[in-house]
Amino acid sequence: MDTQGAAAPGGAVIIGLDGLDALIKALAAGGYRVIGPALGDGAIIFDEIQSAAQLPAGWTDVQAPGSYRLEQRGDGAIFGFAVGPHSWKKFLHEPVLRLWRAQRQSDGSVSAAADPPPAARFAFIGVRSCDLHAVAIQDQVLIGGADKDPHYAARRGGAFIVAVNCTAPGGNCFCVSMGTGPRVESGYDLALTELLGDGRHEFVVEIGSARGAAVMQQVAHRPAQETHRRAAAEVSARAASQMGRELDTTGIRELLLGNLEHPRWDDVAARCLACANCTMVCPTCFCTTVEDHADLTGGGAERVRQWDSCYTLDFSHLHGGSVRSSIKSRYRQWLTHKLATWFDQFGSSGCVGCGRCITWCPVGIDLTEEVAAIRAGQEHGKR
């Protein structure tokens, strides 16, 4: 069944639906906690899966500003959707995490200990290029500097990535503008391209790592032919032409930082509810806060970290007030951080063009539209 080299790093093989199921089971058997797309809460979310049967076969997501709806595709495509409200940061950078517990002894001395990291490593099934870039960005933020988040490091360290080349960009997608997709380039163990039609339903599996190759030894496969590779390339080319949105990133850092008092900020502030949805669904937003608690006896204490958002008033609290008390200033902080100062801090944009913030904004604020408005206002030198 195998030819020498096809299932080695750099090679590509073909599997069927049964192969996908076998892959999930092989990963689970290998001790991974397998997470993949599944139907839940009226959306395609990321959840623990045991078999390919749990994948959202035949479903797609129809997205527009402030709108997300599931629809039947009329085919059995497993990965025929874009992105849902979840991103992988939910698992790597947990929404709520106890950092440590401390105990006070009778002599007043205190000892503290972190909880042990999770025993099982993650295997992520169906990581899109945009989200893979988002993971790389969070890597840079959380473990790429001098001080590293050990909790993220522990979860990220052994994670097995089964990427998928996007076949169905959503109405709010603009990964092409951000240079983050739709085709995955690196950073995966295995990368799938779903080929569907003319009576066939199979996956091209590109092998990205030695452990990816090792897992594929347990999955029935056949070598990929040149026709398969071409078909996969066509899938990505077609996806690239189907972007629902576009963002002109030319000089975007200077554009935004040079227009901090642009009247458009007032305009968007009048619509923005400061609900923080965009930051929660954003796959790169990393901000957190910590809360310290004592137990009722006063002898025990713990520190809990949870996702925070620059849209909350408390976020910039300083001496009895907030530095950013207006919604205008908080929207500006989010957008300029994401698209401008992120370059200063981490050497890249903080946006991967996944469009989640547009979809899940209750009032449909579209950052591509906001940037375009600022650019237009700037070019015409007026409001």
Place this chain on the structure above:
Amino acid sequence: MAAGADTAAAGAADPMMPRFLRVRRTVRETHDTVTLELDDSIDAPGFAPGQFNMLYVFGAGEVAVSISGPPARPQNLVHTIRGVGAVTAPLVDARRGSVLGVRGPYGSAWPLDEAARAGCDLLLMAGGIGLAPLRPVIYEVLRRRREFGNLIILYGARTPADVLYRKELAQWRTHPGVTVKMIVDHAAAGWSGRVGVITDLLGAVEFDAAETIAMTCGPEVMMRFSYRELLRRGVPPERVYMSMERNMKCAVGLCGHCQLSPIFICKDGPVLRADRVDPLLGVREL
């Protein structure tokens, strides 16, 4: 001793894990401000003037506080705290023997090495509690006196009762080449010193503006006024420094709270060149 934190479970360096130190001594500075000396005699990491620690009160929370003691004796870890918030109030109430959590030191330092290399004069402008983060500079300059030019300490406080380090201020001014000037916002009749604002003091001291490094620390407004007045008097913009303050949670650039446009105040600051910060402070709510 206070037990050290067991960080093994989360790997070697967990930046969110405090070490626990005992309060060795407390000094009541004013009605709302206290200096705490912590016993850091085992494995003191040392610090540079201007750096801060995150101080943790068991179960109550954590707050960023600049280190206000001598850098040459880091095993006596000193912080001066004004008890005004949910965490600083219990900190101020800490007693000898109390155990506090400490993370740090964090952040950038005052440009003492630059000042030593240049051998130029040092002009410190401190407002209110802002004298605390500058005190390590004063200790260091007095310890390494020959490496520096004149030391001018200008200090503004709200009232005479709010003046910190009263005895030390009197003692510092006895050192050759050291000038100390003080001013308060308002005073009762018994006060024989100056009443006005800190920038008034610039007119009362002699310094070679072009050959001076200025370090300002205090409320943001005070630092900005001071910066402008220093520029007016000919101090080069690149030689004025500010110690900035923003909400801090993690202190290591991971939580996002303290951002001022591209700057993480916790790790790029708190000490920053005024010519870099001042234009950002001019933008409202940035």
Place this chain on the structure above:
Amino acid sequence: MENLARLLKEHPFLHGLEDRHLEFLTGCASNVRYAADEFLFREGQEAGASYLLRSGRIALEIAIPGRGPVQVQTVEVGEVLGWSWLFAPYRWQFDARAVEPVRAFALDGNCLRPKCEADHDLGYELVKRFLYQVHLRLERTRIQLLDIYRAQG
């Protein structure tokens, strides 16, 4: 008299003043001394002079019932105190107390006013200098008003 003119010329407030103007001023100027805690003037009294401080320190105070006298500003060597003689009804707004023994030049307002009206060159020159002092005083008062060192939780 010649000596007084020379000393006046050295005071920062009058730096660069033309000799003819200085001559005029000298006719309205006198040397004054106050012991520590002596009042130069009291709130509500007729404002009769400006004081060019040569040594010592003067506190501007206002008495607040229940709080006692509060110092709102001090005037230092080289600075000038008082311009209420320029504006009707020519009354002092604050008490001025010598914190330390004070030596100053007093410029008599009743003497200056007619001279300034008669010679607008002199008047303009003086008013410009006073206005600059007011400008500085206003700026510093605004900062004090912000009460930036107030404790905030």
